[in-house]
Amino acid sequence: MEKTLVDVSVVIPVYNEEESLPALFERLFPVMESLGRSWEVVFVNDGSRDRSLGMLLQCVDKFPGKVRVVDFNGNFGQHMAITAGFSSSRGSIVVTMDADLQNPPEEIPRLLAEIDSGHDVVGTIRSMRKDPFFRKFASKIVNRITNRITGLNLNDYGCMLRAYSRRIIELINGCSETTTFIPALAQRFALNPIEIEVGHSEREQGTSKYSLFRLIRLNFDLMTGFSLFPLQAVTMLGLFVAGFSFLFTIYMVLRRIFVGPEAEGLFTLMTINFFLMGVTMFCVGIAGEYIGRIFQEIRKRPRYIVNKVYGDE
Ligand code: UDP
Ligand code: MG
Numbered sequence: 001m002e003k004t005l006v007d008v009s010v011v012i013p014v015y016n017e018e019e020s021l022p023a024l025f026e027r028l029f030p031v032m033e034s035l036g037r038s039w040e041v042v043f044v045n046d047g048s049r050d051r052s053l054g055m056l057l058q059c060v061d062k063f064p065g066k067v068r069v070v071d072f073n074g075n076f077g078q079h080m081a082i083t084a085g086f087s088s089s090r091g092s093i094v095v096t097m098d099a100d101l102q103n104p105p106e107e108i109p110r111l112l113a114e115i116d117s118g119h120d121v122v123g124t125i126r127s128m129r130k131d132p133f134f135r136k137f138a139s140k141i142v143n144r145i146t147n148r149i150t151g152l153n154l155n156d157y158g159c160m161l162r163a164y165s166r167r168i169i170e171l172i173n174g175c176s177e178t179t180t181f182i183p184a185l186a187q188r189f190a191l192n193p194i195e196i197e198v199g200h201s202e203r204e205q206g207t208s209k210y211s212l213f214r215l216i217r218l219n220f221d222l223m224t225g226f227s228l229f230p231l232q233a234v235t236m237l238g239l240f241v242a243g244f245s246f247l248f249t250i251y252m253v254l255r256r257i258f259v260g261p262e263a264e265g266l267f268t269l270m271t272i273n274f275f276l277m278g279v280t281m282f283c284v285g286i287a288g289e290y291i292g293r294i295f296q297e298i299r300k301r302p303r304y305i306v307n308k309v310y311g312d313e
Pocket of ligand 1: 015099209
């Protein structure tokens with residue numbers, strides 16, 4: 001199963017990053033050349049509609065045999081892009097990284113050192129994270145909840161500067177799920193993971209590729225992909241509400257017998273009703289999140305479609 005032909009592969013998903021790519025090339029390739037190991041870089045073009053692809057292809061020519069570009073036929077999302085990069089990678093260590101330089105490529109040697117010392121997954125924690133306050137705050141809550149309900153233990157799920165041993169990559173390549181979250185998946189398979197702190201900077205060029213809606217969807221991928229807890233939680237909630245209503249009914253019956261009928265409190269009743277309808281819709285929605293994903297899985301469409309791989313001999 002092993003086809004490790006180089007020491008280090010770097011996998012980078014790219015989606016409309018024409019502004020960031022020149023600086024990325026300028027900083028990444030010197031780091032790779034200075035490693036003293038054989039290397040390759042696999043870019044996955046996730047359906048960019050700007051000049052990203054052309055710029056990546058220039059790199060293929062500049063570093064023949066060392067740079068590959070997997071060109072997607074459409075936008076399949078960051079995690080699918082990384083998945084495709086993993087399938088194409090041949091390194092005995094695989095590093096993932098974003099194209100926008102929010103994580104410094106200069107940290108790659110530190111990640112490799114951790115793998116050399118026997119760790120199979122090296123995660124990173126963004127020290128002094130430079131993102132909008134709302135993103136940091138939301139991440140904190142998500143990290144907490146996710147650890148709680150998945151039983152995984154990661155300090156920072158969102159940081160994509162990570163290194164994996166070949167064994168982990170082969171395990172991930174063996175998975176065929178259509179929605180996934182790579183750091184959580186790797187953590188599931190890890191025997192000896194570690195997290196180190198790395199620097200983090202603001203996105204200097206371009207804008208984040210995640211809208212609020214996409215972020216929420218991504219977090220549902222993480223939750224549903226790694227835990228059934230949301231389903232169990234709504235069942236528990238349903239049980240609780242049903243139990244409470246039952247007691248309330250008994251009280252109302254007794255009240256009617258001993259005190260008489262009551263007709264006031266119409267709006268109180270409506271408020272309670274609207275609240276419970278909201279809760280019901282939310283619960284149906286959670287069940288729907290799982291059902292939608294089951295449906296996606298059983299359709300068995302390809303998870304992503306590759307137009308062409310450039311730089312393959
Ligand atoms: N990305 C991608 N496909 C997408 C969205 C993002 O390949 O649909 C890439 C993007 O080009 C970047 C990385 O994933 O290299 C992280 O995206 P971004 O920096 O926008 O996310 P953020 O840092 O805001 O979480
Ligand atoms: Mg970013």
